[in-house]
Amino acid sequence: MMLLPCALTSKINAKPPSARIASTAASTFFCIGDISSCSRWAARCCSSPAFCCSVRCCSSSSFCFAARWAEFIIAWDAWKPCAAESRLALEKYVKGVASADFDRDGRPDLYLSLMGGHNMLLRNEGPAGPDRSPTARWRFTDAATAAGVAFPIASFPCWFWDYDNDGWDDLLVFGYFIQNSGDIAADYLGLPHQAERPRLYHNQGDGTFADVTREAGLHTVLHTMGCNFGDLDNDGWLDFYAGTGDPDLATLIPSRMFRNDRGRAFQDVTTAGGFGQLQKGHGIAFGDLDNDGDQEVYSTVGGVVESDHYPNQLFENPGNTNRWLKLQLEGVTSNRSAIGARVKLATSGGERVLHRTVGTGGSFGSAPLRLEFGLGDAERIVRAEVFWPMTGATQSVSGLELDRAYALREDESAPRELRLPRITFATGAADGGHHHH
Numbered sequence: 001m002m003l004l005p006c007a008l009t010s011k012i013n014a015k016p017p018s019a020r021i022a023s024t025a026a027s028t029f030f031c032i033g034d035i036s037s038c039s040r041w042a043a044r045c046c047s048s049p050a051f052c053c054s055v056r057c058c059s060s061s062s063f064c065f066a067a068r069w070a071e072f073i074i075a076w077d078a079w080k081p082c083a084a085e086s087r088l089a090l091e092k093y094v095k096g097v098a099s100a101d102f103d104r105d106g107r108p109d110l111y112l113s114l115m116g117g118h119n120m121l122l123r124n125e126g127p128a129g130p131d132r133s134p135t136a137r138w139r140f141t142d143a144a145t146a147a148g149v150a151f152p153i154a155s156f157p158c159w160f161w162d163y164d165n166d167g168w169d170d171l172l173v174f175g176y177f178i179q180n181s182g183d184i185a186a187d188y189l190g191l192p193h194q195a196e197r198p199r200l201y202h203n204q205g206d207g208t209f210a211d212v213t214r215e216a217g218l219h220t221v222l223h224t225m226g227c228n229f230g231d232l233d234n235d236g237w238l239d240f241y242a243g244t245g246d247p248d249l250a251t252l253i254p255s256r257m258f259r260n261d262r263g264r265a266f267q268d269v270t271t272a273g274g275f276g277q278l279q280k281g282h283g284i285a286f287g288d289l290d291n292d293g294d295q296e297v298y299s300t301v302g303g304v305v306e307s308d309h310y311p312n313q314l315f316e317n318p319g320n321t322n323r324w325l326k327l328q329l330e331g332v333t334s335n336r337s338a339i340g341a342r343v344k345l346a347t348s349g350g351e352r353v354l355h356r357t358v359g360t361g362g363s364f365g366s367a368p369l370r371l372e373f374g375l376g377d378a379e380r381i382v383r384a385e386v387f388w389p390m391t392g393a394t395q396s397v398s399g400l401e402l403d404r405a406y407a408l409r410e411d412e413s414a415p416r417e418l419r420l421p422r423i424t425f426a427t428g429a430a431d432g433g434h435h436h437h
């Protein structure tokens with residue numbers, strides 16, 4: 001595998017690809033979910049290097065959430081009473097937020113990655129009160145310790161994903177503490193150090209997770225700030241890219257790309273794929289920007305301190321022979337972006353089932369809301385089953401062809417094929433590169 005870095009040009013900037021990739025500035029510091037299955041959201045975010053976020057679901061006043069750090073406050077005073085009623089009046093140093101229905105009870109839950117404390121898994125208990133009216137305040141309970149996902153103590157980005165395709169969302173949380181870059185070398189050499197490693201938690205389907213970091217080959221110091229996941233080789237197994245480093249310009253360590261080996265372990269393909277750039281990693285996005293069926297990787301670099309300048313990078317995927325499918329869902333009763341909708345996709349030619357959830361990916365990056373499936377050597381798509389979060393209904397879809405893109409509305413029985421224009425990237429850095437954050 002070899003992916004080719006090239007700089008974004010003004011021509012491409014002027015005609016953004018149709019895949020809906022949110023800006024890294026807006027997606028860096030919060031996740032968006034549909035916690036009470038309502039259809040409207042209010043969300044705000046400050047794009048300061050320091051964290052602050054406030055997210056509120058506003059259709060029924062049933063839920064609101066706010067978190068802050070230091071003096072960065074947005075709407076906190078107004079929302080704090082509401083958050084307190086939902087047991088979400090948190091004042092923590094939150095470095096990452098992810099949402100998923102980890103226990104598959106139909107209610108999305110929240111995971112908060114905290115710097116300097118136990119992380120929190122806020123299980124959504126639903127509306128409070130004896131009648132469980134949906135207009136009542138929704139309640140959340142911290143289940144992190146009981147579920148086994150409270151570590152690392154010094155942690156940064158995180159995400160839910162089903163890395164082993166068993167239908168249960170797993171969790172990856174990145175550690176973020178080194179004394180200096182010597183800890184990275186010590187880790188490579190097997191020498192003792194105090195640096196923090198990531199944790200890969202496998203969802204056991206009973207409300208708990210197992211720490212499988214060592215078995216998965218991820219018991220290594222990454223020092224990750226920005227990251228995200230996708231499927232580089234369209235084999236149906238989710239890979240990830242870790243943008244590493246910190247504001248100290250002496251911390252020049254390579255970003256790291258890991259390929260998922262059939263849900264059992266992760267292979268470091270940083271060198272093989274040409275991904276080991278040294279500048280401080282920031283937001284990461286996976287998405288098929290040129291509409292040829294394979295995912296590109298966009299990496300935002302530097303930006304914490306004024307002197308930390310280096311062009312962002314777009315890694316163009318040279319392609320492979322594996323099959324693929326794109327599915328763009330549109331909610332009608334459920335939220336329009338279909339966030340939280342789950343898709344179970346069955347293929348034949350080596351019977352197989354894939355599971356994906358609509359979302360923006362990691363907490364320090366972004367991804368298209370349109371699902372992009374890699375299907376390996378599948379010979380046929382048997383069916384897709386779409387679980388819609390608001391109604392709880394499961395919609396069965398047939399007639400999907402390989403290597404095509406489709407749109408599907410919640411109130412329509414048949415998908416519509418999308419004709420996405422191919423885009424040719426210009427290479428080089430005619431405008432001096434791209435530095436936005």
Ligand SMILES: [Ca+2]
Binds near residue numbers: 100103105106109124
């Ligand atoms: Ca749940």
Ligand SMILES: [Ca+2]
Binds near residue numbers: 161162163166167169
């Ligand atoms: Ca899983």
Ligand SMILES: [Ca+2]
Binds near residue numbers: 232234236239260374
């Ligand atoms: Ca893959």
Ligand SMILES: [Ca+2]
Binds near residue numbers: 289291
């Ligand atoms: Ca592509």
